[in-house]
Amino acid sequence: MESILPPRKNKKPRSKHDQLLASARELVSRHGVRRVTVEEICRKANVSKVTFYKYYPNKQAIVWRILDDMVEYGVAKFNEIIDMDISFEEKLRLIIQVKMEESAKYSEDFLDELIHADPDLMQHFWEKAIAAQNLTMDFFKKAQQNGELRTDMNLDFLQFMLDHVQDLIQDPRLNKLIPSKLDLIRELINFWFYGLLPQGGSR
Numbered sequence: 001m002e003s004i005l006p007p008r009k010n011k012k013p014r015s016k017h018d019q020l021l022a023s024a025r026e027l028v029s030r031h032g033v034r035r036v037t038v039e040e041i042c043r044k045a046n047v048s049k050v051t052f053y054k055y056y057p058n059k060q061a062i063v064w065r066i067l068d069d070m071v072e073y074g075v076a077k078f079n080e081i082i083d084m085d086i087s088f089e090e091k092l093r094l095i096i097q098v099k100m101e102e103s104a105k106y107s108e109d110f111l112d113e114l115i116h117a118d119p120d121l122m123q124h125f126w127e128k129a130i131a132a133q134n135l136t137m138d139f140f141k142k143a144q145q146n147g148e149l150r151t152d153m154n155l156d157f158l159q160f161m162l163d164h165v166q167d168l169i170q171d172p173r174l175n176k177l178i179p180s181k182l183d184l185i186r187e188l189i190n191f192w193f194y195g196l197l198p199q200g201g202s203r
Contacts, residue, residue, distance in 0.1 A: 017055050019045040024062045032109030033063055071128040088148035103185050
């Protein structure tokens with residue numbers, strides 16, 4: 001599926017903080033949170049541990065920043081898509097594409113750790129994610145009013161299902177059916193989003 005969105009610009013880090021954040025993001029997304037140490041982040045960023053602790057009190061803090069950036073990037077892309085002068089179905093296709101492309105950038109270890117993260121980290125992440133999710137629900141409500149989304153779709157039911165994404169991803173029966181977290185996320189996205197289109201909509 002070819003993207004019509006401009007690629008994310010990879011700007012060269014201009015500060016030690018940017019170097020730290022870029023290095024931490026690359027290491028954590030590839031190896032997961034537990035396996036990456038502050039020392040490894042500093043070594044890759046070519047900065048000292050003193051510099052690291054100048055910006056972040058511990059590894060968890062920089063992981064929180066990475067998660068914040070993930071959500072903020074997703075919101076920015078979402079707003080970019082819904083402002084395009086294209087059909088609802090095409091917007092939906094692009095939203096799904098961006099979600100899949102972003103999910104593919106993170107390893108199974110990272111996704112698994114995110115799902116089973118400590119309570120404070122999970123609460124922080126889901127508070128951010130829910131705020132972003134509200135934008136999606138507003139988008140669906142307007143589309144339904146315009147006849148672009150199934151008129152028989154109960155949006156309260158959809159909201160409930162979106163609120164329980166974490167429960168579904170952790171369900172042992174679903175994990176046995178689809179062991180890969182990335183594949184499971186893709187299947188859930190396809191199931192929910194393409195199920196919203198009126199009859200006759202094409203994929």
